[in-house]
Amino acid sequence: MSKxxxxxxxxxxxxxxxxLKQLLDQVASDVTIKTAGGTEDGDVGTxxxxxxxxxxxxxxxxxxxxxxxxxxxxNLDMATEMTEKNVEILNTAFIEGAxxxxxxxxxxxxxxxxxxxxxxxxxxx
Amino acid sequence: MSKxxxxxxxxxxxxxxxxLKQLLDQVASDVTIKTAGGTEDGDVGTxxxxxxxxxxxxxxxxxxxxxxxxxxxxNLDMATEMTEKNVEILNTAFIEGAxxxxxxxxxxxxxxxxxxxxxxxxxxx
Amino acid sequence: xxxxxxxxxxxxxFSKKITDEKSFLNELDSAIGDGxxxxxxxxxxxxxxxxxxxxxxxNLSDLFKDIGMVLVSKVGGASGPLYxxxxxxxxxxxxxSDDISSLxxxxxxxxxxxxxxxxxxxxxxxxxxPAVDALKDGTLDQSVIxxxxxxxxxxxxxxxxxxxxxxxxxxxIDPGAQSSAYFFESLLEAGVTDE
Amino acid sequence: xxxxxxxxxxxxxFSKKITDEKSFLNELDSAIGDGxxxxxxxxxxxxxxxxxxxxxxxNLSDLFKDIGMVLVSKVGGASGPLYxxxxxxxxxxxxxSDDISSLxxxxxxxxxxxxxxxxxxxxxxxxxxPAVDALKDGTLDQSVIxxxxxxxxxxxxxxxxxxxxxxxxxxxIDPGAQSSAYFFESLLEAGVTDE
Ligand SMILES: Nc1ncnc2c1ncn2[C@@H]1O[C@H](COP(=O)(O)OP(=O)(O)O)[C@@H](O)[C@H]1O
Ligand SMILES: Nc1ncnc2c1ncn2[C@@H]1O[C@H](COP(=O)(O)OP(=O)(O)O)[C@@H](O)[C@H]1O
Ligand SMILES: [Mg+2]
Ligand SMILES: [Mg+2]
Ligand SMILES: [Mg+2]
Ligand SMILES: [Mg+2]
Numbered sequence: 001m002s003k004x005x006x007x008x009x010x011x012x013x014x015x016x017x018x019x020l021k022q023l024l025d026q027v028a029s030d031v032t033i034k035t036a037g038g039t040e041d042g043d044v045g046t047x048x049x050x051x052x053x054x055x056x057x058x059x060x061x062x063x064x065x066x067x068x069x070x071x072x073x074x075n076l077d078m079a080t081e082m083t084e085k086n087v088e089i090l091n092t093a094f095i096e097g098a099x100x101x102x103x104x105x106x107x108x109x110x111x112x113x114x115x116x117x118x119x120x121x122x123x124x125x
Numbered sequence: 126m127s128k129x130x131x132x133x134x135x136x137x138x139x140x141x142x143x144x145l146k147q148l149l150d151q152v153a154s155d156v157t158i159k160t161a162g163g164t165e166d167g168d169v170g171t172x173x174x175x176x177x178x179x180x181x182x183x184x185x186x187x188x189x190x191x192x193x194x195x196x197x198x199x200n201l202d203m204a205t206e207m208t209e210k211n212v213e214i215l216n217t218a219f220i221e222g223a224x225x226x227x228x229x230x231x232x233x234x235x236x237x238x239x240x241x242x243x244x245x246x247x248x249x250x
Numbered sequence: 251x252x253x254x255x256x257x258x259x260x261x262x263x264f265s266k267k268i269t270d271e272k273s274f275l276n277e278l279d280s281a282i283g284d285g286x287x288x289x290x291x292x293x294x295x296x297x298x299x300x301x302x303x304x305x306x307x308x309n310l311s312d313l314f315k316d317i318g319m320v321l322v323s324k325v326g327g328a329s330g331p332l333y334x335x336x337x338x339x340x341x342x343x344x345x346x347s348d349d350i351s352s353l354x355x356x357x358x359x360x361x362x363x364x365x366x367x368x369x370x371x372x373x374x375x376x377x378x379x380p381a382v383d384a385l386k387d388g389t390l391d392q393s394v395i396x397x398x399x400x401x402x403x404x405x406x407x408x409x410x411x412x413x414x415x416x417x418x419x420x421x422x423i424d425p426g427a428q429s430s431a432y433f434f435e436s437l438l439e440a441g442v443t444d445e
Numbered sequence: 446x447x448x449x450x451x452x453x454x455x456x457x458x459f460s461k462k463i464t465d466e467k468s469f470l471n472e473l474d475s476a477i478g479d480g481x482x483x484x485x486x487x488x489x490x491x492x493x494x495x496x497x498x499x500x501x502x503x504n505l506s507d508l509f510k511d512i513g514m515v516l517v518s519k520v521g522g523a524s525g526p527l528y529x530x531x532x533x534x535x536x537x538x539x540x541x542s543d544d545i546s547s548l549x550x551x552x553x554x555x556x557x558x559x560x561x562x563x564x565x566x567x568x569x570x571x572x573x574x575p576a577v578d579a580l581k582d583g584t585l586d587q588s589v590i591x592x593x594x595x596x597x598x599x600x601x602x603x604x605x606x607x608x609x610x611x612x613x614x615x616x617x618i619d620p621g622a623q624s625s626a627y628f629f630e631s632l633l634e635a636g637v638t639d640e
Contacts, residue, residue: 013148016220019140019162023193026169026479027606037144044151045286045326048334068148068220070410071328074364078322078331093218093248095141095193100609107613117611123218123246151284152411170481170521173529195605196523199559203517203526225414232418242416 003105006032006060009098010067010076012045014038020095028102032060046072052079055087062086064105066098070124092121128230131157131185134223135192135201137170139163145220153227157185171197177204180212187211189230191223195249217246253348253442254307260440261302261317265295267432278425282412286327287425294325294333310348314341328365328410329426332374335360350443351385358382365409372405372412372419374426381434390443395434402427448543448637449502455635456497456512460490462627473620477607481522482620489520489528505543509536523560523605524621527569530555545638546580553577560604567600567607567614569621576629585638590626597622 007024011017017037024033036054039045046067055063063085067073073089080087090097097118104114132149136142142162149158161179164170171192180188188210192198198214205212215222222243229239268275268291275288298320307313318337322330339360340353347353358378367373369380380398384390400423407419410426437443463470463486470483493515502508513532517525534555535548542548553573562568564575575593579585595618602614605621632638 011144013144015140015144016148017144019136019138019142019144023138023141023169026481027609039326041326043326044148044284045290047326048322048331069224071331074328074331075322077364078335093221093246095219096248099194103606103609104611104613107610109611109613113611121218121248123221123248151286152414164521166521168521169479170485172521173517173526196526199523199526200517202559203530228411228414229416229418232415234416234418238416 003031003108004060004062005105005111006034006058006063007098007102007105008051008054008058008063008065009033009035009037009094010046010051010065010072011035011037011094012068012072014042016068020098023095024099024102027099028106031102031105032058033102034058046075048075048078051075052082055079055083055085058085063088064101065089066092066094066101068094073124090115090118090122091124092118093123097121128156128233129185129187130230130236131159131183131188132223132227132230133176133179133183133188133190134158134160134162134219135171135176135190135197136160136162136219137193137197139167141193145223148220149224149227152224153231156227156230157183158227159183171200173200173203176200177207180204180208180210183210188213189226190214191217191219191226193219198249215240215243215247216249217243218248222246254310254313256440256442257310257313258302258307260436260442261295261298263436263439264433265299267436268292268295268429271428271432275425275429278423278428281422282407282415282419283425284327284411287329287429290325290327290329291333291429294321294330297321297324310344310353311341314338314344329374329429331364332361332426335364336378339363350437351382354378354385354437355382367409370405371409372402372407372424372427373409374424374430376402376405376424377427377430377434381430385443390434390438392435392438395431395438399423399427399431449505449508451635451637452505452508453497453502455631455637456490456493458631458634459628460494462631463487463490463624466623466627470620470624473618473623476617477602477610477614478620479522479606482524482624485520485522485524486528486624489516489525492516492519505539505548506536509533509539524569524624526559527556527621530559531573534558545632546577549573549580549632550577562604565600566604567597567602567619567622568604569619569625571597571600571619572622572625572629576625580638585629585633587630587633590629590633594618594622594626 009017014037017035036051039047134142139162142160161176164172272288272292279287314337318334322334336357340357343356367375377398384394402424407413412419467483467487474482509532513529517529531552535552538551562570572593579589597619602608607614
């Protein structure tokens with residue numbers, strides 16, 4: 001845990017989430033990046049339990065979350081309401097927002113600047 | 126080939142491309158969706174050869190392409206210049222743009238309307 | 251019959267309808283979504299039934315909370331957090347009231363809080379809202395449910411997956427509205443709504 | 446020595462520099478990118494060398510075309526289509542001219558067409574553009590290359606991966622500018638630029 005923010009990637013598909021992590025790890029090797037992809041049975045969908053467990057498993061107190069489609073957001077919202085962690089859900093383009101954020105976290109850019117920079121990637125809500 | 130447009134997904138990571146196809150297949154079972162993810166060795170990156178071969182392999186004459194990061198776009202541009210196919214590269218959020226487009230192709234929405242609908246997802250270039 | 255038992259009875263009706271109509275719900279969802287609404291809810295209600303068999307309840311709050319959490323955990327689609335939030339919201343409300351229209355009204359609040367949909371956006375809210383209104387007036391019956399359900403056909407979806415389809419979402423029943431219709435029918439059949 | 450041989454010689458120098466400095470290029474790319482620029486180009490030049498060993502060339506156009514296509518195919522990162530487009534563009538140009546500054550000028554055009562970067566965006570263009578200008582004036586030497594390379598340090602990247610870093614891209618040498626510096630040094634060393 002060398003940065004104060006962790007990143008959680010929530011996708012309907014396990015491979016999308018874990019593949020995206022692979023992409024981000026290349027540019028943000030010191031950022032903790034975790035995934036909650038698919039349902040617990042490995043189907044397409046999202047799992048509140050998986051999201052919650054993954055959130056709790058961060059050493060970091062602050063977690064920035066990215067998601068693919070709106071129904072993932074609802075599970076994320078619920079998990080956020082039930083955790084002690086300081087969670088922020090970003091409504092950016094999933095891959096592009098997560099990529100930019102991870103790059104900037106790696107470079108120790110402050111959160112406010114990151115948010116400003118990714119504000120042009122907000123396409124949801 | 127039951128629709129006049131195919132969809133090509135180009136990602137730096139094989140799993141992201143194939144996972145996204147899984148997500149789109151659910152909502153667009155009659156749309157031909159193909160992927161060119163990662164390099165030919167399975168590393169993170171994109172491959173001009175893989176993109177070109179995949180483009181050629183479409184039965185459809187018209188292919189709509191989505192990509193994750195800018196360097197994928199360059200390989201896509203080159204492949205586009207070298208094919209006889211009618212290729213259009215969309216600069217939308219990768220997952221969200223491809224998802225919306227596939228859904229609308231499935232519902233036989235004309236291309237112009239699709240483009241208008243995804244214009245708010247354009248975040249690149 | 252105690253309210254708790256009536257609610258359990260009602261959930262049994264709901265389970266059966268969902269499970270029997272799984273393919274139909276999937277079909278509705280195929281037209282304007284990803285085709286899994288029936289499968290999602292069938293998985294959810296099966297898990298709830300398992301839970302209810304193991305447990306006995308002497309108050310509505312515990313019952314609703316368990317139903318809600320199991321649905322949230324097991325459904326896997328948008329309808330999981332939505333129905334889940336309805337029950338969790340009812341669990342809270344039932345600590346201060348067992349009035350059926352107050353309960354379901356807070357269930358609706360839970361859905362709206364979670365999904366941010368208003369009426370007219372072609373979602374389950376378009377069945378829940380008129381049904382709750384009718385409950386308040388004491389006029390909830392099958393015809394209220396049917397016409398609420400049918401009203402979703404001409405709507406254009408602006409929330410949920412169907413919203414990606416824009417105008418092409420028009421002309422179809424919303425799958426979540428259909429499952430919600432089953433939900434309110436089950437309440438009527440189990441007599442939960444009789445005071 | 447014929448131009449073709451000089452160019453092959455030059456590419457050998459370039460290959461050796463890239464391969465020797467692979468880790469350094471990766472390091473530069475780690476700071477503002479994904480850390481693979483050295484590995485990408487090493488893979489690319491190795492594949493070109495294999496091709497050149499199998500083939501003999503009596504004209505620049507065939508040579509450039511083969512180098513360009515192999516780089517496009519094998520590099521796997523942005524620098525593949527960029528260097529590739531430079532060589533493919535030079536292949537076309539060499540059919541009408543073997544003037545070194547005309548050739549490299551069209552190489553630069555190829556890069557710009559592909560990457561849409563202007564000077565000042567912290568990319569390989571910031572070495573190519575001043576180097577081509579100096580070639581036209583007959584003033585290209587190591588110091589021109591060095592100062593072009595160093596000029597990228599203070600630039601903010603607005604193209605390529607480094608652009609995601611915004612202001613944080615400032616203070617680092619651009620990896621593609623570094624490999625391009627090797628490219629022009631190799632031209633000097635092989636005497637391609639001597640008329
Ligand atoms: N934001 C929302 N607000 C209210 N209801 C919604 C919302 N999003 C989706 N729904 C309801 O959920 C139903 C779809 O559920 P389901 O198929 O299980 O989820 P998913 O779309 O994730 O596959 C829709 O038919 C709609 O009634
Ligand atoms: N649009 C562009 N125009 C010109 N040069 C670019 C552009 N994008 C990237 N580059 C160059 O490519 C280099 C990175 O190459 P490389 O690491 O091989 O590719 P990738 O970024 O795909 O990993 C950068 O340092 C820069 O010089
Ligand atoms: Mg569904
Ligand atoms: Mg689903
Ligand atoms: Mg790189
Ligand atoms: Mg790379």
